[in-house]
Amino acid sequence: MTATDDGGFRQLAETLSHVARTLQAEPDVDTTLHAIVKAAVEYVPDAEHAGISLVERGKIRTVAPTSGIVEIIDKLQYDFHEGPCVDAIAERQTYRVGDVGKEIRWPAFGPTAAENGIHSLLSYRLFVTDRTLGALNLYSSRFDAFDERTEEDGLLFATHAAIALVGAQREAQLGIAVENRDIISTAKGILMERHHLDAASAFRMLVEASQSTNVKLHDAAAWLVENRS
Template sequence: MSAAGGGLNELARTLSDIARTLQAEPDVDATLRAIVKAAVDYVPAATHAGISLLEQGRIRTVEPTTPTVEIIDQLQYELREGPCIDAIAEHETLRVGDVGREARWPSFGPAAAENGIHSLLSYRLFVTDRTLGALNLYSDRIDAFDDRTEQDGLLFATHAAIALVGAQREANLSIAVESRDVIATAKGILMERHDIDDASAFRMLVEASQSTNMKLQKVAAWLVENRAEARSS
């Protein structure tokens, strides 16, 4: 077997192990923590890692491996320029070897260098046409990342995006099931208390939701939590 073939096989095994680890995490936060930890462990020269998560048009940093990540990311958000901003907006991978001299980011570049960050890699995290955010890798060395590192990191970012969207779907499904169950419990309480059928009980919940300007699930949760108090009143 050639050295190149052996290297590809090793990369495939590594990525498979990482994918299984990420998919085994119990929730979104745990998946995010596993992604950034694996990024620092797996991508050569990456000394810091974090994820810029895109939510309802806003970007926030989640699970940074060090406080430095929060500082560098916050600079980007405030200055509205930098690698994670461009990776998300332009749908591209950003690699810079000396950010302090990077002409694209005249304000962010020098500020990042002053905080000890000189090299960076930012990958758009996406599945199909949905952008989840960006995976950001930082180094305190100039020219820390090469072509091979960028390509290997891109494969890792792909696995990370798949794991993240899977965790988000699981979380949304769990919320949906929980919401359905609490509404069903609330309807049962109303049916017993007022001797009404399922449709009438649901209509009562809807009317309460509209009159209080609260979501239906919250009205149902309040009724379930306060059933004893409501019964005695």
Template sequence: MRAIDDAGFRRLAETLSSVARTLQAEPDVDTTLRAIVKAAVDHIPGAEHAGISLVERGKIRTVAPTSTIVETIDELQYDLREGPCLDAIKERQTYRAGNVGDEARWPAFGPAAAGYDIHSLLSYRLFVTDRTLGALNLYSSRVSSFDEQTEEDGRLFATHAAIALVGAQREAQLGIAVENRDIISTAKGILMERHGLDAASAFRMLVEASQSTNVKLHDAATWLVENRHVRQPG
């Protein structure tokens, strides 16, 4: 394990602070994901490729890969149902390998990955409290590209990345909630004006229309707003 002196710790802290500020400034989830993998390749020694295995509704998919080889290696893990990113998510640990082709932990995935000239890897669980967001995956064509100190440094980076990602997700959810609220309020206003209703009666009419047509409330409100100038029969 390579030692880090005081100057090294200061450089690492400055780098992580800069990365954290950059990630938190990104405007949406997709941009944040792309910023995370770019920063990983730029700042984690030995990382040639990076991607994120994102957990959504119980399913895992690769997002923001820095190259097509990331998608290939990730798909191998999903198809074979073994590999470091799956273990990082399931076991809530970090996984590192310096010569994956000889790894007994992944007897099917290891040789398959080596066949694509990927030999070293690092997979970090991305999480906040007990919520697992996915895994940050780093790949290299070189043998023993990541050492123990790199793993530790990368873990700090992954912590910042997870915080930035969950923040972007919450902002996106808040934006959707505000948009839904606004469109429903607009639809209520249309019904109030058109039928001389109060707010409660207009909302009840909107809910009844949603239920009778088996359409979500937001979708029913959107349809009404988009078609408010269309003259309806009766």
């Protein structure tokens, strides 16, 4: 490694550390997603636009786009079922393209993306262990905007982003779980007082009400709490 390389690596390490601390401080999933794409445009050279293709229940949707063109380009990929972000998710690898209009792998998507003014694309699979969260997509109107060094630096950034995203998702799930538990506990207390039941009998009554009305347990408990009078 040369002195120049060492200096560049040190600068990248400092940048990634700053990004990691910033993302860790974000309070929820939505804010974390916006922080990721904002940082991507700021820190990845020649990235003009960024967005995340999030996988939810087997479907892909665009979240936190930095501009309208991101939504347009992403939708083209979803509609054509081809393109770098679709393949990054399906094939579990990174895709870098410098002239998408001539890309033979995506004969429908490529020319259409070029017609919309996007020529260079860089898509990373966002994952932790074997779980794919989605893809981080970087777009540029320039030809050959991203080189091999940019791809390598961006991969390290995408790794930090995936860790921050899954952490925010877990925090959100934990918050929902705690909220559900508290609502159910309150509903049980109402039934115990109203019908002079023990905790187990009150919970069983709540479950039976949920099943007979085909309503989720949390929703049944919430309805009881809201209509306790």
